[in-house]
Amino acid sequence: MMPSPVSTAVAVKPSATRKRLGSWLIFSAVSLYFLIPLGATFYWSLRGQKDVLGFEAYRKLFADTNFLPAFSESIVNAVATIFISLLIVVPTAYWVTLRLPKLRPVVEFITLLPFVIPGIVLVFGIIRLYSRPPLLLTATYDSSRILLICVYVALSFPYMFRSVDNGLRAIDVRTLTEAAQSLGANWTTILFKVIFPNLRVALLSGALLTFAIVIGELTIALYMAQHTLGPYMANLTRSKVYEPSAMAIVAFAITWAAMGIIDFVGRGSSKHLQMADTE
Amino acid sequence: MSYLSISHVTKQFGNTVVVDDFNLEIEKGEFVSFLGPSGCGKTTTLRMVAGFEIPTSGKILLDGADITDKAPNQRNVGMIFQSYALFPNMTVAQNIAFGLSVRKESREMITQRVDEMINLINLEKHATKYPYQLSGGQQQRVSLARALAIHPQVLLLDEPLSALDAKIRVSLRAEIRAIQKKLGITAIFVTHDQEEALSISDRIVVMNVGVMEQVGTPFEVYNFPTTVFSANFVGSLNNASAEVVNPASGFISIDGVQFESAVDLTQRKSGDKVRVAIRPERLSFASEQKKANVVDATIENITFLGSVVRIRVKIGGTKFNMDTFNNPFLDLPKIGAVEQITCSREAVLVLDE
Structure with missing residues (x-):
């Protein structure tokens, strides 16, 4: 027997509602999974003073004479890492896209290597290789720091290459390059006036991801005896009760601010890449 | 001697011959179309004139000068692409000014030339707009103005109308032809659309699998095809x-x-x-x-x-x-x-x- 249209409509309605309810349940469960630990950490960070909820732990954290040096050292390391990484990755990705597309899988594999090698393996390998002549780079704090930045540059490759590569795929690199060439531009002009401005969002997202990694990195910095934010946080966890939670919230805030910047800049710039064809 | 001379030009990619012994003499101010199906070598020939591909053998002379091995940015050749290729981060005026600023022209000269070009393409109200704010036809007109702003010796058009809808295509091709005649610029137009080639060109080069099948005026190519391919492809x-x-x-x-x-x-x-x-x-x-x-x-x-x-x-x-x-x-x-x-x-x- 054929069901009537009314009965079909009635039969469909609960199923759609069930689906929507299911989606909301999953969304709520996932949200709680992330928000409960964050809320608990924040709550714990507010208990720095007995029986009073306040920002005492944050005050103590910022008053700690070791915090700002560690924080600023990590910032400098992150900026240096981003700068070197951009200098290596952007021209490489640009050239691969433009002239050597067949090499893309090879370059992708190389940039993914930091994901495959555990940090602890990497750091012992590096210490072993660079702690004796002719490549003695662990002799002083400053030379170790240079070495650490070089390692961070390698660690940033998967994020930086992927971001830049996605950005390059979003624009017609080849045609834009040829258009600029036919107008008389040389390679430097093309890179700085045509390619870089159109990769703004990609460069920013790669840079901020790198920033987040370098700021929170612990294993390599610890074994290379560097006084950066990672080892500082680890030390704080061992010796204090409420400050580590405050530190975690500060780190979260920095990361979220970074994501906010990407989103804000991305909204403005994505319009430029859109090619209207609505005539 | 002709203005643009393409002499015995061959292009090979690996073992594949894409353009085979191409010979063509183009006079100053002439509008020549390369017409043929996909893969016939028309775009490759155009790209060799632009300098984006180097011929495997043969010579390309422009106004008596050998440009065969010159870099694209040394040729003074204007190029228009199917995908418009406007710089998304620049306004209409900045796009048009790009070639002039690369040549380090004076600010006054750049402003004057940009105004001239914007008037030429009738986009006076859109000078400060970005490419994404323009329609396809408007973008291609900006692309034309940008290519012409640098006073190129030759204008190369690589299927510039293919991405546009039928009505705009017809009006824009008439506009391109009118501007080309007004400026007296030598132009090479690549297309697979026979109607486009017939309506716009002084001469048509019919191409097939890297070889020139026939060269002639639109009237000659249509009415007196010399090869079976030419006869079948045109009309x-x-x-x-x-x-x-x-x-x-x-x-x-x-x-x-x-x-x-x-x-x-x-x-x-x-x-x-x-x-x-x-x-x-x-x-x-x-x-x-x-x-x-x-x-x-x-x-x-x-x-x-x-x-x-x-x-x-x-x-x-x-x-x-x-x-x-x-x-x-x-x-x-x-x-x-x-x-x-x-x-x-x-x-x-x-x-x-």
């Missing part, structure tokens, strides 16, 4: 295998049905296999126009195409299309009827098999 065409019957009087036979051609067949012998080509619009009912080549034809199908009615007929064992202009009083035959069909001697083209 619609009836073509059939035939045999030379009497070379002196121009008689040939298609499937036992005799036709008379105005083409000189004296270089051929009786019994030679040839290919005969007749445009559909050159065939007509004999009652309308009684001349030579009157043959019996069976009406197989009639298709109404608006301004034209296409009638499929069978002459001997061979099927032909016949186009006739539509009019409300057209007395169309019945399907299956046998009618007398005719065409002039000049309409019967004879090509190598």
Whole structure:
């Protein structure tokens, strides 16, 4: 027997509602999974003073004479890492896209290597290789720091290459390059006036991801005896009760601010890449 | 000596010959179209003139100077791309000014030239807009202005209208041609659209698998194709295998049905296999126009195409299309009827098999 249209409509309605309810349940469960630990950490960070909820732990954290040096050292390391990484990755990705597309899988594999090698393996390998002549780079704090930045540059490759590569795929690199060439531009002009401005969002997202990694990195910095934010946080966890939670919230805030910047800049710039064809 | 000379140019990618011994002389101010299907080598030839590809052999001379191995940014050649290739981070005015600022022209000169170009393409109200704020047709006009701003010696257009809808395509091609004539600039236009090539060009180069099939004015290429490919590619065409019957009087036979051609067949012998080509619009009912080549034809199908009615007929064992202009009083035959069909001697083209 054929069901009537009314009965079909009635039969469909609960199923759609069930689906929507299911989606909301999953969304709520996932949200709680992330928000409960964050809320608990924040709550714990507010208990720095007995029986009073306040920002005492944050005050103590910022008053700690070791915090700002560690924080600023990590910032400098992150900026240096981003700068070197951009200098290596952007021209490489640009050239691969433009002239050597067949090499893309090879370059992708190389940039993914930091994901495959555990940090602890990497750091012992590096210490072993660079702690004796002719490549003695662990002799002083400053030379170790240079070495650490070089390692961070390698660690940033998967994020930086992927971001830049996605950005390059979003624009017609080849045609834009040829258009600029036919107008008389040389390679430097093309890179700085045509390619870089159109990769703004990609460069920013790669840079901020790198920033987040370098700021929170612990294993390599610890074994290379560097006084950066990672080892500082680890030390704080061992010796204090409420400050580590405050530190975690500060780190979260920095990361979220970074994501906010990407989103804000991305909204403005994505319009430029859109090619209207609505005539 | 011609203004642009492409001499014995060959381009190979690995073992594949993409352009084979290409020779062309282009005069100053001439508008030449490269017409052919995908993969025929037309874009590669254009890219060699632009400097994006270096010929495997041969020479390219521009105004007497050898530019074969010159970098693209040293050639002073303007290029327009199918995808417009406007710089998304720059406004219309900045896009047009780009080539001039790269050449380190003075600010006053750049402002003056940009204004001139914006007036030329009638986009005065859009100078401060970004490419994403413009329609496809407007973007391509900006691309044209940007290429012309640098006073290029040659303007190269790589299928510039392909991404646009039909109406805009027709109006923009007229605009491109008018600007090209006004400025007297030498232009090479790549297209696979025969109507575009026929309507816009001084000369057309028909290309196929890397080889030039025919070079001529649109009138010559359409009316007097010299190869089977050229005849088939430009316009619609009836073509059939035939045999030379009497070379002196121009008689040939298609499937036992005799036709008379105005083409000189004296270089051929009786019994030679040839290919005969007749445009559909050159065939007509004999009652309308009684001349030579009157043959019996069976009406197989009639298709109404608006301004034209296409009638499929069978002459001997061979099927032909016949186009006739539509009019409300057209007395169309019945399907299956046998009618007398005719065409002039000049309409019967004879090509190598």
